[in-house]
Amino acid sequence: MPKKSLEELLIPLLPLPEQQKIAEILSTVDKAIEKVDEAIAKTERLKKGLMQELLTKGIGHKEFKDTEIGRIPKEWEVVRLGDVLELCQYGLSVPLKDKGKYPVIRMDEIVNGYVVTDIAKYADLDEETFKNFKLEKGDVLFNRTNSLELVGRTGIFLLDGYYVFASYLIRLRPKHEILHPHFLTFYLIFSQSRLKQLATVAVHQANINATNLKKFKIPLPPLPEQQKIAEILSTVDKKLELERKRKEKLERIKKGLMNDLLTGRRRVRVKANE
Structure with missing residues (x-):
């Protein structure tokens, strides 16, 4: 946007205490979103580590062999x-x-x-x-x-x-x-x-x-081991899905609050001593 247009842009000017209260409300939602982002990142790291472990070493194997696709359990085929x-x-x-x-x-x-x-x-x-x-x-x-x-x-x-x-x-x-x-x-x-x-x-x-x-x-791997590996990783995927849905919900809440609070459509109460 050109500087001149930006300077001429009209914005609602709420009383300063109300501006501060709105900023606090939106910051609280932002912090909740940040926490969910951290949880998603942690679960994604867990999944990445589990995939590396399970898809190359399997479950409970002691003996391994070198193959054209890398080192895998001796019992597995390529x-x-x-x-x-x-x-x-x-x-x-x-x-x-x-x-x-x-x-x-x-x-x-x-x-x-x-x-x-x-x-x-x-x-x-x-x-x-x-x-x-x-x-x-x-x-x-x-x-x-x-x-x-x-x-x-x-x-x-x-x-x-x-x-x-x-x-x-x-x-x-x-x-x-x-x-x-x-x-x-x-x-x-x-x-x-x-x-x-x-x-x-x-x-x-x-x-x-x-x-x-x-x-x-x-x-x-043997089919029962494939099934077990799939179950473990699917469980992590379900956890990730829940976390992503929680983030989507918080983002919808934030969007709704911004539409209401930043337009004055919904006013916040500010105590006299605030």
């Missing part, structure tokens, strides 16, 4: 991702609409390792096409085309309802008898730097195609 998938499929390439029959999951709906319901686009599909691209619980979605920073973003689909997925995502459906979908999701998130080595990079875009992704090597 496999190509494609060998433990039932399905590795590109998404739909169809016109998207603001309204339609089926909601379409895009990269923006993959948040913190999960597919969320902030659906903005839809597609009208015939029954056969819908069947071929309908997401099932436990499907893992992988962002194959984006900036180098965002390519490889991964999330597990756990939603109720009828959804399909967009063309720049790859659907990974594990063979459930040998690979747990949550374990796969956590491992792909953990392995982002190694995954990005698979990317071909053009101007402003990076791509990891399905052929290269299927060649990606992952560790394969």
Whole structure:
């Protein structure tokens, strides 16, 4: 904003004691948000440490071996991702609409390792096409085309309802008898730097195609151990989700207070001796 416009800007001028009271109220909310931010950061550090420990050392192992993907428990195997998938499929390439029959999951709906319901686009599909691209619980979605920073973003689909997925995502459906979908999701998130080595990079875009992704090597613990690792990390994720929702609630409270108090729409009482 130009200096002249800023100087001419009209603002409400409340009595000084009322200004001070409003500042105190908003500062109290700010401090609460800061505390939640600290809790989120602490839990994120915990998760990062647990992922490093559990996805490379497992649970309770004493013997380890060196492999092409690093040191892992002796009991674990190293496999190509494609060998433990039932399905590795590109998404739909169809016109998207603001309204339609089926909601379409895009990269923006993959948040913190999960597919969320902030659906903005839809597609009208015939029954056969819908069947071929309908997401099932436990499907893992992988962002194959984006900036180098965002390519490889991964999330597990756990939603109720009828959804399909967009063309720049790859659907990974594990063979459930040998690979747990949550374990796969956590491992792909953990392995982002190694995954990005698979990317071909053009101007402003990076791509990891399905052929290269299927060649990606992952560790394969026994299924019960995969399940246990997934349970531990999912518990931390639930804690993080609660903390993030608490922060969102506080931010809504702050926004509402600012709208009310800084416009004079809602006045605060100030004692005579304040």
